[in-house]
Amino acid sequence: MNTTTASPDQVASLHLHPAEPGAALASVDVVELVPDKGIEGDTRYFGRVGKSPTEPFRRQVSLIEREQLAEHAAGLGLKAIPPGAVRSNIETTGINLVALLGREVEIGEARLFLYTPRDPCAKMDAICQGLRKRMMNSRQGVMAQVRRGGKVRIGDSIRPV
Numbered sequence: 001m002n003t004t005t006a007s008p009d010q011v012a013s014l015h016l017h018p019a020e021p022g023a024a025l026a027s028v029d030v031v032e033l034v035p036d037k038g039i040e041g042d043t044r045y046f047g048r049v050g051k052s053p054t055e056p057f058r059r060q061v062s063l064i065e066r067e068q069l070a071e072h073a074a075g076l077g078l079k080a081i082p083p084g085a086v087r088s089n090i091e092t093t094g095i096n097l098v099a100l101l102g103r104e105v106e107i108g109e110a111r112l113f114l115y116t117p118r119d120p121c122a123k124m125d126a127i128c129q130g131l132r133k134r135m136m137n138s139r140q141g142v143m144a145q146v147r148r149g150g151k152v153r154i155g156d157s158i159r160p161v
Contacts, residue, residue, distance in 0.1 A: 008094025011107060011156045012066045013083040017044035022123070025084040030153045033061065033110040033146045039089055062118055063097055064088040064141025072134045085127050088118070088141055095158050097142045104161040109150025111161065114142045
């Protein structure tokens with residue numbers, strides 16, 4: 001469970017935010033995405049509303065590339081950054097997510113709209129001092145909105161639409 005050696009353009013690992021702020025994310029094998037709500041069971045983003053009650057909250061799913069994390073780890077003298085440590089819902093391999101900003105991607109049964117780079121928070125320096133700075137300027141993955149719901153599993157392919 002939790003992670004596999006994924007082929008290019010695939011989901012490497014899946015994570016859910018816990019109810020307790022700051023606690024470790026739960027690694028899972030499959031998630032259910034719900035349009036305009038996010039990942040069912042994710043306490044950080046799921047079902048939040050936007051500025052008006054009729055507008056969905058845009059921050060529904062966070063994604064990051066395992067290759068980007070490996071680069072950060074190497075630059076900080078770490079062997080690796082463990083899956084889920086940077087608090088991203090979906091970790092990927094083989095795909096440049098930032099290059100796809102403004103586009104939709106299909107992941108498993110779901111379709112996501114990648115709309116903005118993630119902003120690293122102070123919790124990144126708790127992993128290793130200097131990680132937050134390394135993650136600035138579009139080097140910490142992206143945020144997405146769920147356009148079509150469905151299941152996403154470890155190993156599912158990621159296809160730009």
